[in-house]
Amino acid sequence: MSAPLIQLHPGDSLAIAQEKLQRHRVRRIVVTGKDGALRGILTESNLSQILDPLELFGMLEILQHRVKQLSEDRDRLLPHKNLHLQQALKNGEFLLYYQPQLDIESQRIIGAEVLVRWQSPEQGLVSPGEFIPLAEMTGFIVPLGEWILKAACTQAVQWQQRGLTPLQISVNLSSKQLQSPQLVPCLKAILAETGLEARWLKLELTESALVENVDFTMAQFRLIKELGVAIAIDDFGTGYASLGYLQHFPFDTLKIDRCFVENIHQNPKNAAITKALINMAQQLNFSVVAEGVETAEEMEFLRQHHCYTFQGFFISRPLPTAAFETFLANYPA
Structure with a gap:
């Protein structure tokens, strides 16, 4: 050397x-x-x-060209795919599913989360994971979200008119809907048209919706609360929001994500996080709903630590309207 x-x-x-x-x-x-x-x-x-620098430069040129092609393909295909979604809405191809929420103490179904599915003539039943991202990218989520709200409120009123115990229905709201100035007027119109009392409607928002245009979001929250509509923060602890947001936004419910509930009776980290979330929510006068409960052991852990409302496969998967009505009629079996 x-x-x-x-x-x-x-x-x-x-x-x-x-x-x-x-x-x-x-x-x-x-x-x-x-x-x-x-x-x-x-x-x-x-x-x-x-790679030789010259070769690397050539590869970068190729990659840049490919990215440009993909961007052009996306811009060309998105309107075409969006047209399919618009046509699907016009043709009545979207369906609502309902996942029941159980109160552990009373053993009563007290609410349901509303979920959307697409019954495509060509593709069959399409999960929201396939078309919701597309709807978000194209802005179609706004008219689709309005349809979901109106259909869910209409169904809730129909159940009440048939003598069923009133349920609080939880409808997911996208950040694009929340940022729309037309959201609150739309909510007012839907509640007036369907006749649903505002207390039977809850809007679910993810953490990411909180950190986008904070001042406008807070103003929207205040207007929604003035209507009497409840607000839930979905999947708290998995997104971008900090604990500081809890003191600024007037919401009612914290939903504990499935990732914290899974094997909670055996996983010390999940147990610690969930207990902390429950205690914090109680101190701040929020209600708590646990998502994704799949076993009796998970439910019992939640009950022992004073979380009394949950949803998940242990009670039921999301069900189409007719099946949900049958479930309600037969529960408890």
Whole structure:
């Protein structure tokens, strides 16, 4: 190393390095500066993982061109796909499913989360994970969300008129809907048209909705609360909001995400987080709903720690309207 036989200078290309390795049949070369000081060592394995700057530049050009193509494809295809969604709404292809929420103490169904599905003639039943992101990207989520709100409120009133115990229905609201100046007038109109009392409607928002345009969001919250509509923060602890948001936004319910509830009776970390969320919510006078409860052990842990409302496969999967009505009629079996 004190007197290397084969040297490279920082200005030499990788092609020169490759040629020297092959010509001298060595596996490493030292890199020195003009003063002869060691700058580094280049090995055969290093070289195989390094691209020549010229080659790298060419690859970047190719990648940039591909990104441009994908962007153009997206801009071309999104309106086409959005047209499919608009046509689906016009054709009545969207369906509402309801996941019951149980009060553990009374063993009564006290509410239901409303979920949307797409019954496509070509694709069959499409899950929201496939079309909701597209609806968000194209802005279609706003008219779709309005339809969901109106259909859910209409259904809730119909159940009450048939003598069923009133349920508080929880409807998910996207951040785009929350940021729309038309949201509150739309809510007023839907409640007036359907005849549903505001106390039987709850809007569910994710944490990410809280941190977008905070001042406007707080104003929207106040207007929604003035209507008498309840607000829930969904999946708290998994998004972008900090605990500081809890003292500024006037909402009613914290929903504990499934990731904290899973195996809660066996997972000390999940148990600690969930107990802390429950205690905090009680101190701040929020109600708590646990999501994704799948076992009796999970439910019992929640009950012991004073979380009395939950939803999840342990009680029922989301059900279409007719099946949900049958479930209500037969519960408890």
